[in-house]
Structure formats: C-alpha cells, structure tokens
Amino acid sequence: MPMYQYRGRSREGNEKTGKIKANTEREAREALKRKGIAIFELNHLDSLLYKEITLFQRIKSKELVVFLRQFSTLLKAGISLVNSIQLLAEQSTNKLLKQTLLEVEEEIREGVSFSEAAEKHRKVFPPLFTNMVKAGEAGGNMDEVLERLADYYEKQHRTKQKVISAISYPTVVGIVSIGVVIFLLSVVVPTFAGMFTSFGADLPPLTAFVLSAGNFMQRFFWLFFLINGLVAGGIWYAKQNKKYKYYLDYALIKLPIFGPVLQKAAIARMSRTWSSLFETSVPVLQATSIVEKVVGNEVLAKVIRDARKSLERGESIASPMEEHWFFPPLVTQMVVVGEKTGSLDQMLGKIADFYEAEVDEATERLKTMLEPILIVVLAAVVGVIVAAIAIPMFEIFDTIG
Known part of the structure; x- marks a missing residue:
C-alpha cells in the first residue's frame, strides 16, 4: 500500500507531521480528516523503501473473469460506474487489482473515462479489454460488453x-x-x-x-x-x-x-x-x-x-x-x-x-x-x-x- 507524508494542524492547534498508508491520495486525506487533522501538505513517498512490491504479482484468468462478471452484475443492477469500481476494489483480495481499481476510480472522479483510465494499466487491462470497453462506452452497453469479455476470457482460459x-x-x-x-x-x-x-x-x-x-x-x-x-x-x-x-x-x-x-x-x-x-x-x-x-x-x-x-x-x-x-x-x-x-x-x-x-x-x-x-x-x-x-x-x- 502506498505511503504518504503529511504536515497539518490538529483540532487543538498543534502542528502535526507524520506518515500514513492509503491506497490513494483522496483516501489519505479522508483518513486524516477523520483524525481531525487539517492538511497543509501531503506528498506521496515514491522511494523503493515505501513501495509495495508488485513486480511478480499478476491477475489470473479466473480472477479477471470473476471481476468482469461482478462488474457487469453491478452495472445491470443500476449501480454507478464509480461506485461499482469502489465496491470491487474493497472486496478484491488481489493487491495489484485492488490498487489498480482504486487508481482508476480516482481518475474517473477527476473526469477521465473508464477506458482511458484502464489504458494506463496494461499490466491488468490488456488492449483487447480497453478497446472493447471503449466500444461499450460509445454504445452505452457497458454491462453487455463486460459480460462478453468474461465469456471470452473464460473460454480462452479453458x-x-x-x-x-x-x-x-x-x-x-x-x-x-x-x-x-x-x-x-x-x-x-x-x-x-x-x-x-x-x-x-x-x-x-x-x-x-x-x-x-x-x-x-x-x-x-x-x-x-x-x-x-x-x-x-x-x-x-x-x-x-x-x-x-x-x-x-x-x-x-x-x-x-x-x-x-x-x-x-x-x-x-x-x-x-x-x-x-x-x-x-x-x-x-x-x-x-x-x-x-x-x-x-x-x-x-x-x-x-x-x-x-x-x-x-x-x-x-x-x-x-x-x-x-x-x-x-x-x-x-x-x-x-x-x-x-x-x-x-x-x-x-x-x-x-x-x-x-x-x-x-x-x-x-x-x-x-x-x-x-x-x-x-x-x-x-x-x-x-x-x-x-x-x-x-x-x-x-x-x-x-
């Protein structure tokens, strides 16, 4: 999990500095806010000492199929794209997928489309996935596209x-x-x-x-x-x-x-x-x-x-x-x-x-x-x-x- 260094002020007016673990910057800010700390400065620690090793982590075909089917089900149930990704990230046991989904969610909240956000994470989302999602966004049938992708990867795996x-x-x-x-x-x-x-x-x-x-x-x-x-x-x-x-x-x-x-x-x-x-x-x-x-x-x-x-x-x-x-x-x-x-x-x-x-x-x-x-x-x-x-x-x- 990424590490962030912060500098702020507590409710009592005392200056506070320290480090906090969070999946995203937004999550770090929310956690500090709950602690009653007004943030002046928040920096992502990019040093290898603070990075979580994901070099040998990968997404298995079965995990990808499960993710796609759950994603499609959530969208069909009327849950928004952002909330669906957030829910899937929270329940994911694969650290690489979890971290990627949280980053994608943050980018979508900033106004980036899902396909554009996913395209930056080729280790998790291959070109086939992003291009089909892009077509689903244009056609307004994202849930169907995700279901087809799940069928595709399942058959390929078999x-x-x-x-x-x-x-x-x-x-x-x-x-x-x-x-x-x-x-x-x-x-x-x-x-x-x-x-x-x-x-x-x-x-x-x-x-x-x-x-x-x-x-x-x-x-x-x-x-x-x-x-x-x-x-x-x-x-x-x-x-x-x-x-x-x-x-x-x-x-x-x-x-x-x-x-x-x-x-x-x-x-x-x-x-x-x-x-x-x-x-x-x-x-x-x-x-x-x-x-x-x-x-x-x-x-x-x-x-x-x-x-x-x-x-x-x-x-x-x-x-x-x-x-x-x-x-x-x-x-x-x-x-x-x-x-x-x-x-x-x-x-x-x-x-x-x-x-x-x-x-x-x-x-x-x-x-x-x-x-x-x-x-x-x-x-x-x-x-x-x-x-x-x-x-x-x-x-x-x-x-x-």
Missing part, C-alpha cells in the same frame, strides 16, 4: 488449460523417465561393473554397452543439465526476438503429435478474439491489429498482418488466409461467407466453437494415447538395463556352481 494439460503430462513423465535412467546408469550400473571385472568373465555386448553408458553418465552427468539449460535459454531468447520466435512457432506447429493441437488452439484463439471485437463494433482495422498482438503465434500473426494490409487496400480479409498453409479450407470458406453476407462476427464465433471443441477432443485423445506409450517405453528402457545386469550375473552363478 482452451489454454486443455493444451497445457496435454503437453505437461508427457513432459513430466518424460523428465521422470530420463531421471530414472540417469540414476540407474550413473549409480546402480557402476556398482556392478567392479564385480564383473573381478570375475574376468567375457561380458555380453548388451552388458558392455550398458556399462559403457553408465561409465559415461557417471563422468559426464553434468552435460544433461548443461544441455537442458542451453535449450531453455535458447527458447527464452527466441521468444524475446520476433524473427526467431517465428521459426520457433513454425517448428512447434510442425511437430508430429502436438503440432496439430497447437494449430487448432491458435485458430480458436484468433477466431474468438476477432468475433468478440466485431460483436462490440470495434473498427475492423483496429480489431485486426489487436488480434495480431494477442494471438500468441508469430506464424499466425504474420498472416493477420497480411490480412490487415489486404483490408487497407480494400481487398478481402480471406485472401491471405486462402494462400497460407496454416488455415484449413473450412476456416477460409467460412470467412469468405461471413464477408459476403455481412455476418463475419457470427462465422468467426462458429469457427471458434468448432476448434475449441476440436482442442478438447484432441487433448483427451493425446492423454489417452500417450499414457500407455510412455509407460511401455519407460518399461522397455529399464528392462534393457536390468537384463544387461542380470544376464552376466546368471553366467557367473553357473560358473561358481
């Missing part, structure tokens, strides 16, 4: 979670499998190597290979962590650079198993965003620019940039899509129909519904299919290592016998 779930399961199992193999090769296998050497028996090729692998792993296990660190660093760097992000996104889309799921999820996100913006009467060029920024896939973003250029020339939005491999014929045909009939928002909504359902089915199939495959692969690898150790042991026991 689709995103499905994709994350489908990818995270095999990733976790894969990491555990690699960890088990490394442990066996670097800890368990070397303990048997000395025993086999002391007997001087000829080792089967499989055992010799596994022992060599164990010896290598024991000496160079750090390579595994180094390679993983380099890969993670490379991916992070590629995401920061638009040029390299294009190639990273291209490679992900072309993956044999996960690629089609990521492609469908990207099309669903694009269609849902476009549809939501068109439904709230956001200008088509502005809506296209917003979609380009929020779609999250640079390959798709490039096609949307081409679509925007096509619109600027007075041509069809579907032309660049028809020429690109990213879009299946179903998408381009429905966009063409939407443009010809003037129902592009409805067509894009239907595309989003279709591909969101496709993502749901695809992720369920992936989890069902990958689980037994990963278990069989892990069992096979562990089985080979165990067999490589067991076979020469049986031969040694026969020799001793």
Whole structure:
C-alpha cells in the first residue's frame, strides 16, 4: 500500500507531521480528516523503501473473469460506474487489482473515462479489454460488453488449460523417465561393473554397452543439465526476438503429435478474439491489429498482418488466409461467407466453437494415447538395463556352481 507524508494542524492547534498508508491520495486525506487533522501538505513517498512490491504479482484468468462478471452484475443492477469500481476494489483480495481499481476510480472522479483510465494499466487491462470497453462506452452497453469479455476470457482460459494439460503430462513423465535412467546408469550400473571385472568373465555386448553408458553418465552427468539449460535459454531468447520466435512457432506447429493441437488452439484463439471485437463494433482495422498482438503465434500473426494490409487496400480479409498453409479450407470458406453476407462476427464465433471443441477432443485423445506409450517405453528402457545386469550375473552363478 502506498505511503504518504503529511504536515497539518490538529483540532487543538498543534502542528502535526507524520506518515500514513492509503491506497490513494483522496483516501489519505479522508483518513486524516477523520483524525481531525487539517492538511497543509501531503506528498506521496515514491522511494523503493515505501513501495509495495508488485513486480511478480499478476491477475489470473479466473480472477479477471470473476471481476468482469461482478462488474457487469453491478452495472445491470443500476449501480454507478464509480461506485461499482469502489465496491470491487474493497472486496478484491488481489493487491495489484485492488490498487489498480482504486487508481482508476480516482481518475474517473477527476473526469477521465473508464477506458482511458484502464489504458494506463496494461499490466491488468490488456488492449483487447480497453478497446472493447471503449466500444461499450460509445454504445452505452457497458454491462453487455463486460459480460462478453468474461465469456471470452473464460473460454480462452479453458482452451489454454486443455493444451497445457496435454503437453505437461508427457513432459513430466518424460523428465521422470530420463531421471530414472540417469540414476540407474550413473549409480546402480557402476556398482556392478567392479564385480564383473573381478570375475574376468567375457561380458555380453548388451552388458558392455550398458556399462559403457553408465561409465559415461557417471563422468559426464553434468552435460544433461548443461544441455537442458542451453535449450531453455535458447527458447527464452527466441521468444524475446520476433524473427526467431517465428521459426520457433513454425517448428512447434510442425511437430508430429502436438503440432496439430497447437494449430487448432491458435485458430480458436484468433477466431474468438476477432468475433468478440466485431460483436462490440470495434473498427475492423483496429480489431485486426489487436488480434495480431494477442494471438500468441508469430506464424499466425504474420498472416493477420497480411490480412490487415489486404483490408487497407480494400481487398478481402480471406485472401491471405486462402494462400497460407496454416488455415484449413473450412476456416477460409467460412470467412469468405461471413464477408459476403455481412455476418463475419457470427462465422468467426462458429469457427471458434468448432476448434475449441476440436482442442478438447484432441487433448483427451493425446492423454489417452500417450499414457500407455510412455509407460511401455519407460518399461522397455529399464528392462534393457536390468537384463544387461542380470544376464552376466546368471553366467557367473553357473560358473561358481
């Protein structure tokens, strides 16, 4: 919570100085007034010592959806915009959202529109939100716009979670499998190597290979962590650079198993965003620019940039899509129909519904299919290592016998 330093006079006429915590300057003044202090000077302490750390705080999708639904309900109930924001700020448990809403409320009281005030807080309110709110202010249907935004973010969150779930399961199992193999090769296998050497028996090729692998792993296990660190660093760097992000996104889309799921999820996100913006009467060029920024896939973003250029020339939005491999014929045909009939928002909504359902089915199939495959692969690898150790042991026991 921000800190303010004040200088004033008490009811008894004594000069008072000190510090007070308050969300806004107005709140600080009201608190001091209740204490009977007439303020001469009030300054916001902007030093890092007095700032509340919000660097790693963020608004979760669920929190944003709840906020939007409550906001819409309050407006529909006839509560004013300022009072609605004040109520939501008071009950918010997220410090970043609470502080932002109080600042927005103060700006609105000073005569700034809600969309303009929200636009200054991009960490909480993305461009999609502010542009749709701006359209809602112009059309006088703010409550409906907020309800649509809640539906939009809810569907986006659900689709995103499905994709994350489908990818995270095999990733976790894969990491555990690699960890088990490394442990066996670097800890368990070397303990048997000395025993086999002391007997001087000829080792089967499989055992010799596994022992060599164990010896290598024991000496160079750090390579595994180094390679993983380099890969993670490379991916992070590629995401920061638009040029390299294009190639990273291209490679992900072309993956044999996960690629089609990521492609469908990207099309669903694009269609849902476009549809939501068109439904709230956001200008088509502005809506296209917003979609380009929020779609999250640079390959798709490039096609949307081409679509925007096509619109600027007075041509069809579907032309660049028809020429690109990213879009299946179903998408381009429905966009063409939407443009010809003037129902592009409805067509894009239907595309989003279709591909969101496709993502749901695809992720369920992936989890069902990958689980037994990963278990069989892990069992096979562990089985080979165990067999490589067991076979020469049986031969040694026969020799001793």
